[in-house]
Amino acid sequence: MSMYATLEEAIDAAREEFLADNPEMEEDEASVSQFNLQKYVMQDGDIMWQAEFLADDTDEGEILALRSGEAAQAIFDGDFDEIELRQEWLPENTLHEWDEGEFQLEPPGDSEEGKAAADEWEDDNSDSDRTDRWE
Numbered sequence: 001m002s003m004y005a006t007l008e009e010a011i012d013a014a015r016e017e018f019l020a021d022n023p024e025m026e027e028d029e030a031s032v033s034q035f036n037l038q039k040y041v042m043q044d045g046d047i048m049w050q051a052e053f054l055a056d057d058t059d060e061g062e063i064l065a066l067r068s069g070e071a072a073q074a075i076f077d078g079d080f081d082e083i084e085l086r087q088e089w090l091p092e093n094t095l096h097e098w099d100e101g102e103f104q105l106e107p108p109g110d111s112e113e114g115k116a117a118a119d120e121w122e123d124d125n126s127d128s129d130r131t132d133r134w135e
Helices: 007-021 069-076 082-088 112-122
Strands: 034-041 047-054 065-068 095-099 102-104
Touching: 007 047, 007 069, 007 082, 034 069, 047 069, 065 069
Parallel strands: 034 095
Antiparallel strands: 034 047, 034 065, 095 102
């Protein structure tokens, strides 16, 4: 599963992956039961997203379950508000890169680089994460 710079790209890729994994389903007839999402903060401060759709809500996904049932289907069908999804994301669920490809819930603070990164990550209202910058 890949990470994407925008939430929309992550959702589009998850939709394509779901359809590829379920070739018997047509896109307009596909039925999903669960939508999973994960937000990452990379060492350089970039925000990345990962998303997945599951056909059965009893399936275990690789990332955090965010929506199920009709809400998951609405996202699959493109009927969602990206700003609303971003605002509902709980900051404590964000994974922070502390070593290349290694993630944890808190930014590392035990090294000079880690402290500098933690200072950057502390500001959850950064321009890359703010939704009100377009208003």
